[in-house]
Amino acid sequence: MRMKGKFRSCIVHGLLWVLCxxxxxxxxxxxxxxxxxxxxxxxxxxRTPDFIPDRFYWQNYxxxxxxxxxxxxxxxxxxxxxxxxxGTVLVCAMAAYAIGRRQCLGHKWILLFFLSSxxxxxxxxxxxxxxxxxxxGLYDSLLIFMIPGTGAFTIFLLCHWFKxxxxxxxxxxxxxxxxxxxxxxxxxxxxxxxxxxxxGLLAFMGAWNNFVGPYVFLESESNLTxxxxxxxxxxxxxxxxxxxxxxIMISIIPVLVVFIFLQRWFLKGLSLGALxx
Amino acid sequence: MTAHPTRxxxxxxxxxxxxxGEWKAGGIFFALAAxxxxxxxxxxxxxxxxxxxxxxxxxxxxxVLFWAALFSALDAFQRxxxxxxxxxxxxxIVLFSIFTYLPIIWxxxxxxxxxxxxxxxxxxxxxxxxSNFADIVHDDKFWLGLSNTMKFFIIGFLLGQFPAxxxxxxxxxVPSRRVQTFYKCICIMPSLFSWPIIGAIWLWILKPGGQLDxxxxxxxxxxVTEPLPWxxxxxxxxxxxxxxxxxxxxxxxxxxxxxxxxxxxxxxxxAAQIDGADHWQKFRHLTFPLLIPxxxxxxxxxxxGMFSIFDQVxxxxxxxxxxxxxxVMIHIFETGLRVGAVGYAAAMSLVLCLIVLIxxxxxxxxxxxxxxxx
Numbered sequence: 146m147r148m149k150g151k152f153r154s155c156i157v158h159g160l161l162w163v164l165c166x167x168x169x170x171x172x173x174x175x176x177x178x179x180x181x182x183x184x185x186x187x188x189x190x191x192r193t194p195d196f197i198p199d200r201f202y203w204q205n206y207x208x209x210x211x212x213x214x215x216x217x218x219x220x221x222x223x224x225x226x227x228x229x230x231x232g233t234v235l236v237c238a239m240a241a242y243a244i245g246r247r248q249c250l251g252h253k254w255i256l257l258f259f260l261s262s263x264x265x266x267x268x269x270x271x272x273x274x275x276x277x278x279x280x281x282g283l284y285d286s287l288l289i290f291m292i293p294g295t296g297a298f299t300i301f302l303l304c305h306w307f308k309x310x311x312x313x314x315x316x317x318x319x320x321x322x323x324x325x326x327x328x329x330x331x332x333x334x335x336x337x338x339x340x341x342x343x344x345g346l347l348a349f350m351g352a353w354n355n356f357v358g359p360y361v362f363l364e365s366e367s368n369l370t371x372x373x374x375x376x377x378x379x380x381x382x383x384x385x386x387x388x389x390x391x392x393i394m395i396s397i398i399p400v401l402v403v404f405i406f407l408q409r410w411f412l413k414g415l416s417l418g419a420l421x422x
Numbered sequence: 423m424t425a426h427p428t429r430x431x432x433x434x435x436x437x438x439x440x441x442x443g444e445w446k447a448g449g450i451f452f453a454l455a456a457x458x459x460x461x462x463x464x465x466x467x468x469x470x471x472x473x474x475x476x477x478x479x480x481x482x483x484x485x486v487l488f489w490a491a492l493f494s495a496l497d498a499f500q501r502x503x504x505x506x507x508x509x510x511x512x513x514x515i516v517l518f519s520i521f522t523y524l525p526i527i528w529x530x531x532x533x534x535x536x537x538x539x540x541x542x543x544x545x546x547x548x549x550x551x552x553s554n555f556a557d558i559v560h561d562d563k564f565w566l567g568l569s570n571t572m573k574f575f576i577i578g579f580l581l582g583q584f585p586a587x588x589x590x591x592x593x594x595x596v597p598s599r600r601v602q603t604f605y606k607c608i609c610i611m612p613s614l615f616s617w618p619i620i621g622a623i624w625l626w627i628l629k630p631g632g633q634l635d636x637x638x639x640x641x642x643x644x645x646v647t648e649p650l651p652w653x654x655x656x657x658x659x660x661x662x663x664x665x666x667x668x669x670x671x672x673x674x675x676x677x678x679x680x681x682x683x684x685x686x687x688x689x690x691x692x693a694a695q696i697d698g699a700d701h702w703q704k705f706r707h708l709t710f711p712l713l714i715p716x717x718x719x720x721x722x723x724x725x726x727g728m729f730s731i732f733d734q735v736x737x738x739x740x741x742x743x744x745x746x747x748x749x750v751m752i753h754i755f756e757t758g759l760r761v762g763a764v765g766y767a768a769a770m771s772l773v774l775c776l777i778v779l780i781x782x783x784x785x786x787x788x789x790x791x792x793x794x795x796x
Contacts, residue, residue, distance in 0.1 A: 153597075161498045161593070161596070161605050163587060164592075168608055168609060168673065171627055172611075174626065175622075175626060190631050191636075192639075193636060194633070194636055194637070194640065236514045236517060237514060239510035239511070240510070240513075244511070245505040247504070249496075249497050249500060249504060249507040249508060249511065250497075255515065258515070259514070259515075262523065264523045268729050268751050268754075269751075269754075269772075269774050269778070270522065270526055270529065270755065270771070271755065271771075272529065272755075272758040272771060273526065273528040273529040273768060273771070274525045274534065275758070275759065276478075276528060276764065277478060277525050281478070292517070292521065294517035294522075297518075316459075325503065326506065329744070352501055354616035354617075355616070356618055356733050357732060357736075360736065360774055361755070361759065371616070372617070372618045372619070375616075376618035376736075376737065379618065379622050390622075393619055395620060396619060397615060400614050400615060404614055408607050411607075412603070412607075412677070415674060416677070416678075416681040
């Protein structure tokens, strides 16, 4: 029996290592490619497995940063993502509080209204949104991505969360003479910081990685976000391959760093999404 | 001020609240309504913009007015002092209405006009009636796009059934929490990045003579030395696209399965064990039925996520596989924004929207049936 347990454990870990290798190796391959230097004789496409860097030609990263216009791109991305996330979480938290916790009149219909917007998947409204933004004078403007809003999933998750905050604390505060508005600021909001942080993280990742939006709505050279910058760089500059992959690594590293520090919140965000089912 | 105001006061946003003594809330409702009405009057009288920008701004003001009035009226029917709830609901609802629902209504209007690049800039598009919709029937590209989208969905659905639950099962078997968290982190890593990055990485690996070919050569003991056309052959390309999508999403799906698995009460398993159930019976009668809701949720999410194929095609597409990966969204996008025929593109968008709605409704119906019986 014990041998069977150990054998089984070996198989499980073995399979997991293979799968995880499959997830990680592509990134290592790109890392290796980004550190090569064709001018010094490195073969960019060798016929051997190539995921451990031999050479560390870090100058590629400088070239990639400049040529890919990643400076402007990062600035724009950070600005729009932060503003959008903060705005969206605030707006959605207020709405979710009114619907989930205090259940104002008609809350079921309003929630349905928000959720049914999920059915009109983002891209079917792309063309009309394009016209709408033009009519508002927002053509080719980063403001488009800073207007908070459309986070149906966010509202749903927060609604669920607010419904489940225990009532005893609220009742105790009411007895102590706390006003209704103060209950929101002083009690519910601080208690909800984990949920807000998780939801905010998911929203931020969505905004950071948004590619179709910038691709359709932005046009001029200086209006770049990181995904758009990478895409135009890859498409427009097929010559210096190592620098291209250095640019990609530059855009990967911040996300990885944030992920390593906040991995607990990422995993929490996923289980929040799972439990709602 | 303490007497119950007449219900006729509902007609004026904010008046009811004011009469009941709630000055601030009443004031805000009234101010909003006043601003909207002024804006609407301004745009209604201003010179007609050939492109219809006036109409858009009019519509936006009308939307805000509608919600302000509705909430103000609804507030009359609930306990006093709850007006603030509607006020904090207003931003979310107004933003949703303007940026999600209004474009849809606008698409309906656009679909009846015949636009091209000229009218997009200068306005003056002729009324086209239902001819846009009629054109869809004859449009080969639309049906090609639709069939490709369906093929992608079917392939993705079939191929995607197995990896995520299998991975979840494997993860569940890991006894140590810290090791399990380590594996979990690696599994969701691919889903953290945007499509241009993922596309560029895979284009590099899948190119002729790239790392995947090297791997195949090693695994097949040197028999296969020719570079394989991963992204060159139309049929293969579809499976490659779906596989990349699976590579990205399996980790996340597996974690959702894992969370659901962990939610199942272990005492039920113990009870089954006492009743003499073996491993297979426990799975069939206990685990499987309890996981059906999760499966339903993931399928619906996958269905909605099918639209991300748009990003993938832009990033990983090339001329030789265009026929195979040409999905409907790409056709709508090119028609609308490259050719400028936004009217026709809007008509196609609406038809697509309708198809998606029908399929989602069907999905929900089937899954609610499974939920009850399963």
